[in-house]
Amino acid sequence: MTQRSILITGCSSGIGYDAATTLHAQGWQVFATCRQQADCLRLQSEGLNSFVLDYASSTSVLNGAQHVLSETNGKLDALFNNGAYGIPGLVEDLPRDALRAIFETNFFGQFELINALIPAMKENKRGYIVNCSSVLGFCVLPNRGAYNATKFAMEGLSDTLRLELRDTNIHTVLIEPGPIGTKIRVNSQPHFEKWIDVENSSNKEHYQKNVIPRLYETDGKKDRFELPSSAVTQVLLKALNSQRPKPRYYVTTPTRIAGVLKRLLSTRQLDNVLSRK
Numbered sequence: 030m031t032q033r034s035i036l037i038t039g040c041s042s043g044i045g046y047d048a049a050t051t052l053h054a055q056g057w058q059v060f061a062t063c064r065q066q067a068d069c070l071r072l073q074s075e076g077l078n079s080f081v082l083d084y085a086s087s088t089s090v091l092n093g094a095q096h097v098l099s100e101t102n103g104k105l106d107a108l109f110n111n112g113a114y115g116i117p118g119l120v121e122d123l124p125r126d127a128l129r130a131i132f133e134t135n136f137f138g139q140f141e142l143i144n145a146l147i148p149a150m151k152e153n154k155r156g157y158i159v160n161c162s163s164v165l166g167f168c169v170l171p172n173r174g175a176y177n178a179t180k181f182a183m184e185g186l187s188d189t190l191r192l193e194l195r196d197t198n199i200h201t202v203l204i205e206p207g208p209i210g211t212k213i214r215v216n217s218q219p220h221f222e223k224w225i226d227v228e229n230s231s232n233k234e235h236y237q238k239n240v241i242p243r244l245y246e247t248d249g250k251k252d253r254f255e256l257p258s259s260a261v262t263q264v265l266l267k268a269l270n271s272q273r274p275k276p277r278y279y280v281t282t283p284t285r286i287a288g289v290l291k292r293l294l295s296t297r298q299l300d301n302v303l304s305r306k
Contacts, residue, residue, distance in 0.1 A: 032056060032057070032058050033056075033057050033058065033106045033107070033269075034057065034058040034060070034101045034104070034105050034106045034107070035052060035057055035058070035107040035108070035109060035269070036060040036093075036097045036105060036107070036108050036109070036146075037049050037052075037059060037062065037109045037111060038062050038082055038109070038110055038112040038139075038142075039063070039064075039111040039112025039113065040061035040063050040068075040072060040077075040079065040111075041063040041064070041065065042212050043209070043210075043212055044111055044161060044209060044211060044258045044262070045061070045109075045111040045112065046061075046072075047257075047258035047259050047261070047262050048109060048111065048262045049061035049072070049077055050075070050077070051259070051262045051266075052262075052266070053076070053077055055266075058078070058101065059077060059078060060078050060079075060096075060100070061077045061079045062080055062081065062093060062112075063079060063081065063082070064081065064112065065081070066081055069081055080093065080096065082142075083138075084112055084133065084134040084137070084138025084139060084141075084142070085130070085133045085134050085138060086138075087138075090138050090142050091141070093142070094142055094145035094146055095145075097146075098146070103149045103152065103153070104149070104153055105146060105149060105156070106155070106156065106157065106269075107156065107157035107159065108142065108143065108146055108156075108157070108158050109159045109161065110139040110142065110143070110158075110159070110160045112134065112139075113134065113135045113161070113176075113179070114131065114135070114176075114213070114216050114217055114220060115131075115173060115175065115176040115213060115216075115217040115220065116131055116175040116176065116217065116220045116221060116225070117172055117173065117217055117221045117225070117244055118172065118175070118221060118224065118225040118236075118240070119171070119174065119230075119232055119235070120174040121232070122225050122226070122230050122232060123174060123175055123224065123225075124224055126224075127175060127220075127223075127224035128178070130224075131175045131176070131220075132179055132182070135176070135179035135183070136179045136182045136183055136186075139160065140186055146158075147199070150197075150199045151197060154197070154198050155198045156198070156200070157199075157200050157202065157268065157269055157274070158190070158200065158201045158202065159202045159203075159204060159265060159268055159269070160183055160187050160201075160202070160203050160204070161204050161206070161261070162180050162183050162184055162204065162205045163176075163180045163205055163206060163207075164205055164206065164279075164283060164287050165177045165180050166180030166181055166183060166184040166203070166205060167181070167184060167205070167287070167288070167291060168287040168288075168290070168291055168299075168303070169181075169303065171303075172239065172240055183203075184203060187201055187203050188276075200273075202268045202274050202275070202276065202277075202278065203276065203278070204261060204264055204265060204268070204277075205277060205278065205279050205280065206261050206280040206281055206284065207254065207256075207280065207282070207283035207287075208251075208252040208255040208256070208283060209255065209256055209257070209258055209260065209261060209280070209281070210251065210255055210256070210258065211258060214246075217244065218244060218245065221240075227241075254281055254282045255281075256280070256281050260280050260281070261280055264278045264280050290302060
């Protein structure tokens, strides 16, 4: 069989790293990208084909797409859009520039990358576009407004893309994890510190009580129902090995519960559930 190829973003740790190493071990030609060169060098030392791809830079995105198409002779089989970050904070405390910055990485860059690869997939009459969304892409929680918004946007554009490509053999898939053991909290800390002015916020007490302890906790205690990153990789492989993958794949019990509640409850009833401490 011809070796299958995949471009995976956000591979420095967590979901992206697990997906890259697992698929590489299974014989895939994996392009494992990171935002920082130091992380790419570490992955290269582990035998992975890794290079910098920063969603916030169009130049980086387009150069990355061109690189993988060149390396695969224009026959890239799959894309796994995984890289993202959060800005913990209440909506009223999110500056416009904070929202602009997170959308550049979590949304605009991802779909610019997709659009750069679609022509080659159409030429090859096949392809998989897998976007890593979240339970927060269809069911929100407070203090995560910026992240919620980018994932809702991802879901909307992914659904549209799926309809627009339905007469092709290019599959658009959403993976929606709940709590996964990654470094997303640690990686969110500098963004929180940059954009949320806790000291001058009228919600200072809320941050001190409800946000900061969770964001900076160091006891290593897992969230309830938390699964390892490999749970996402298993679902990714299931989608990639299917000739007719599902439009959506839930990962973790909380995602499944949220999906049921979203269908069964009214908006006010669901608000009451999600607002419980």
